[in-house]
Structures are given as structure tokens and as C-alpha cells.
Amino acid sequence: MENLYIEPTEITPKIVFDVKNKTFELxxxxxxxxxxxxxxxxxxKIDQYVxxxxxxxxxxNKLKFDLNFDLTYINSASSKYILQILDFFKKLSLKGAxxxxxxxxxxxxxxxxxxGEDLSDVIRMDFNFIARI
Amino acid sequence: MKDTKILFxxxxxxxxxxxxxxxxxxxxxxxxxxxxxxVFKKMLIVMIEILENNYKYVQSIQNELPEGINLPYIxxxxxxxxxxxxxxxxxxxxxxxxxxxxxxxxxxxxxVLLKEFYLKKLLEGVYIEKDTPGVGLIRIAKITxxxxxxxxxxxxxxxxxxxxxxxxxxxx
Numbered sequence: 417m418e419n420l421y422i423e424p425t426e427i428t429p430k431i432v433f434d435v436k437n438k439t440f441e442l443x444x445x446x447x448x449x450x451x452x453x454x455x456x457x458x459x460x461k462i463d464q465y466v467x468x469x470x471x472x473x474x475x476x477n478k479l480k481f482d483l484n485f486d487l488t489y490i491n492s493a494s495s496k497y498i499l500q501i502l503d504f505f506k507k508l509s510l511k512g513a514x515x516x517x518x519x520x521x522x523x524x525x526x527x528x529x530x531x532g533e534d535l536s537d538v539i540r541m542d543f544n545f546i547a548r549i
Numbered sequence: 550m551k552d553t554k555i556l557f558x559x560x561x562x563x564x565x566x567x568x569x570x571x572x573x574x575x576x577x578x579x580x581x582x583x584x585x586x587x588v589f590k591k592m593l594i595v596m597i598e599i600l601e602n603n604y605k606y607v608q609s610i611q612n613e614l615p616e617g618i619n620l621p622y623i624x625x626x627x628x629x630x631x632x633x634x635x636x637x638x639x640x641x642x643x644x645x646x647x648x649x650x651x652x653x654x655x656x657x658x659x660x661v662l663l664k665e666f667y668l669k670k671l672l673e674g675v676y677i678e679k680d681t682p683g684v685g686l687i688r689i690a691k692i693t694x695x696x697x698x699x700x701x702x703x704x705x706x707x708x709x710x711x712x713x714x715x716x717x718x719x720x721x
Contacts, residue, residue: 426569427565427569447597447601449565451681489593489594489597491597491598491601492598492681492684492685492688493601493681495671495684496671496674496675496681499671499672499675500675500676503675522586524585524586524587525586525587525590526587526590527587527590527591527594527692528590530692534664534667534668534671535671537668538668538671538672538675
């Protein structure tokens with residue numbers, strides 16, 4: 417898989433997937449006008465990539481990914497697709513990969529913290545919640 | 550009402566670009582009023598979820614709307630202990646019971662149960678065909694810790710006007 421880079425806009429997040437360094441970043445605002453169209457190709461690429469890694473199951477436990485979420489707003493439609501992305505990485509973690517999921521939030525923004533806690537609960541993955549002061 | 554002051558209002562059919570403009574306007578209003586971050590974020594979430602629901606639904610029935618129908622609107626008012634966000638849009642009578650049952654169910658839950666319900670619906674929504682998990686109203690009730698107030702006013706034998714009122718208190 418090639419690296420993924422999507423520029424942020426007023427309504428869509430910045431997305432960076434550095435395959436070589438195994439880091440994934442999703443930051444900014446996520447409320448695309450057409451949420452399916454926006455996330456569809458990203459989901460497809462990550463799905464393909466993770467499926468490819470899972471074919472070589474004995475190597476998966478040597479993998480370590482850093483997921484960095486630094487969002488200021490997520491609409492409820494986007495949460496579905498963020499959960500799908502997390503679910504792909506969870507599949508790797510269930511096969512022994514280390515998934516380090518960092519959820520950044522502004523110290524006073526308890527809503528984005530709560531969004532992260534909710535997603536963590538739903539997907540049953542531990543997040544590192546990191547306040548920006 | 551004596552203690553009510555309108556901070557913001559818009560009347561007309563919504564679109565994604567109008568929603569974007571209204572959000573930018575709301576940020577500007579906040580520069581004047583300097584709301585606490587947590588109150589501002591709650592109001593922003595309520596406003597966006599309401600507007601997105603409103604315009605997507607109205608767009609889906611746009612071709613069926615009778616002439617001269619009441620225009621959708623959103624209004625944000627300062628009330629005694631916080632703010633009230635009120636919106637209205639036409640609704641097909643055949644969709645009323647589904648919506649009303651959903652709101653009644655949400656309003657039955659306390660804070661803990663509402664969170665459980667929200668997480669359950671988010672999880673169910675992950676791999677369903679529908680493009681959104683349909684949790685907007687649950688999210689609104691969950692973050693505001695308030696019951697959803699709503700009313701319906703019949704327009705004709707096919708449509709009615711659906712009004713939603715959400716209170717965001719400053720101390721919750």
C-alpha cells in the first residue's frame with residue numbers, strides 16, 4: 417500500500433497513513449457533506465492493507481502501529497467510519513500487533529474527550545487520552 | 550418570555566453550504582459572548598446534529614412539499630439558566646410515529662442508560678448498510694442531559710410541522 421495523505425478542509429479531516437513508519441493520523445474536523453464518499457476509499461485501502469498483513473499471520477505480532485487522533489469535531493455520521501478504521505487495527509491487535517492509539521484533546525474540550533471515550537468503549541480498545549494544555 | 554434573548558436565527562431551506570455558513574456565524578457570535586468551551590461545544594454539537602438531520606430529511610422529501618409550506622428554521626436563545634436551540638421542519642405524517650417513538654425511548658432513559666443506549670447504537674451502526682448510525686438525537690440528549698422537547702402541528706393530510714427544542718444549561 418502507498419502512503420495516504422488527504423489535505424484537511426473546513427469540514428473534512430487531515431488523514432495521513434505512513435505505511436513505512438506505521439503511523440496513522442486523523443486530525444481536524446470530520447463532518448463531510450457526503451460521509452460515505454469521503455471515507456469509502458480510505459476504508460477500502462486500509463481494509464486491503466490489513467487483509468494483506470493478516471495473510472502472514474506469524475509476522476503480525478512483530479508489528480507496531482501508532483494511531484493518532486487529534487480531532488476538534490466529529491459528527492455522528494463520521495463516528496461510524498472512524499470505528500470501522502479502528503476495527504481494522506483491532507484485528508491486527510487480536511493477532512498480536514501492538515496498536516498504540518493516542519487520542520488528543522484540548523484540555524477544556526470535554527466533548528471531544530467524551531467522543532474518544534465512547535469510541536474506545538464501543539471498539540473495546542484502550543486509548544491513551546492526551547490533554548493539550 | 551421576559552428572560553429570553555435571541556442570539557441567532559435563520560429561516561429557510563438548509564443545505565450543506567448554508568450549514569457551514571451558520572456554523573461560521575455561530576463561531577463569530579461566540580467571540581462576542583465568550584461562552585465557556587464546554588457550553589459552546591455542546592451547543593455546536595446540538596446545532597450541527599439538528600441542522601444535518603433537518604436538511605438531509607427535508608432534501609429527501611423536497612419534491613413532495615406543498616407550496617407555501619412553513620420554512621425550516623433554527624433559533625438559539627439565551628434563557629435563564631443557559632440556552633435553548635429550537636428548530637423546525639416539515640415532516641411527512643407517515644414518518645411521525647417512527648420519530649416520536651424514537652424520541653420517547655430516548656427520553657425514558659437516565660444518564661447512565663442513555664450512554665449505554667448510545668454506545669449500543671454506535672456499535673450496531675458500524676457495519677449496517679445505512680450511511681449513518683442514526684444516533685444524532687441520542688447524542689444530543691446524552692451531552693445535554695436534558696429531555697428532548699418536541700411538538701407536531703398538522704399542515705395538511707400529508708405533512709406536519711415538527712418542532713424540536715433542546716436546552717443546554719450552563720452548569721451541566
